[in-house]
Amino acid sequence: MKDKVCAVVVTYNRKNLLLECLEALKKQTRPLQGIYLIDNASTDGTPELLLEWGYINEMPPHDLDIPWEREFTIQNLTDGGAIRFHYVRMDKNTGGAGGFHEGVKRAFEKGYDWFWLMDDDSEPAVNALEKFEAYFDGKALASLVKLPDGTTSLNTGFIVRNKTFLIITPLKETELYSPDFLSIDVAPFLGFLVNRGIVEKIGFPEKNFYIYYDDGEYCLRIRKVAKIILVKEAILIHKVKRPERNVNPYVCKSLWRHYFAERNKAIVRKRYIPSKIALFLWLVGHFFSLNLKVLTFWKAGYPWKEAKLLYYSFIDAIRENYNRRI
Secondary structure: OOOOOOEEEEEEOOHHHHHHHHHHHHHHOOOOEEEEEEEEOOOOOOHHHHHHOOOOOOOOOOOOOOOOEEEEEEEEEOOEEEEEEEEOOOOOOOOHHHHHHHHHHHHHOOOOOOOOOEOEEEEEHHHHHHHHHOOOOOOEEEEEEOOHHHEEOOOEEEEEEEOOEEEEEOOOOHHHHHHOEEEEOOOOOOOEEEHHHHHHHHHHHHHHHOOOHHHHHHHHHHHOOOOOEEEEEEEEEEEEOOOOOOOOOOOOHHHHHHHHHHHHHHHHHHOOOOOOHHHHHHHHHHHHHHHHHHHHHHHHHOOOOOOHHHHHHHHHHHHHOOOOOO
């Protein structure tokens, strides 16, 4: 085929979901030419499962100082053609951000034309890539993301509503009524397809974010050089539970996740809010909201040494410090 497509899948300790994702990729009616699997040093037996299912025939070493890569060959389940399966075992967990950076960089160096990014809890419909192919004309392409219950995910696509303060909100339900596709500004790395020409212009995904906002930052870079099209017929199932609307979003057991979310959100604003005055006003408002969140955590019984991570997120965003150990 003229356009060589490589899926870039990042995984960490979700081997059964990963297997479902890989099997869906093998079933694509428009076959893939390659799959880059970035294994973020999983500890749940991911390599053993890959070996058992025939994706690899060689186990990575136990103690790695640098990433370990091997290429294997598997067959697609449509016409029996070969798929190059690139398995990269990372020496440490670099998060989703580090994983996608590594995967796109390596796939780019192998000469692929399109890079199809997704997490290990993704399952593209068997005809998803076929539906994308009609739009292979230089744009970036996003999947219609659905939840396991069949409803459309709130994360399927976003629009920049206000450029001055970079206010980004999900697509409204009425906006999804458009015929086959619509132009958006931001999409998650859930079946997100970007071509080589765009990567040549803007580089690879941000590796330092660890988790959260790496996809948003990359999309904002893309929008400087190309459109992003949401293809409604290219469906991907994201296997997460629907969030409960009555749950306080600030109360969870993973405060380190809040640290990365708040830090990266502020860094994105620093990079893309065009006016220094507007950025200052946004940062003031953001700091005020962080104080409210810290108070919420404190009332929920979290110790100060954990709640203060949110203050560190603000300081580290201002300095663009990526080295804090939490």
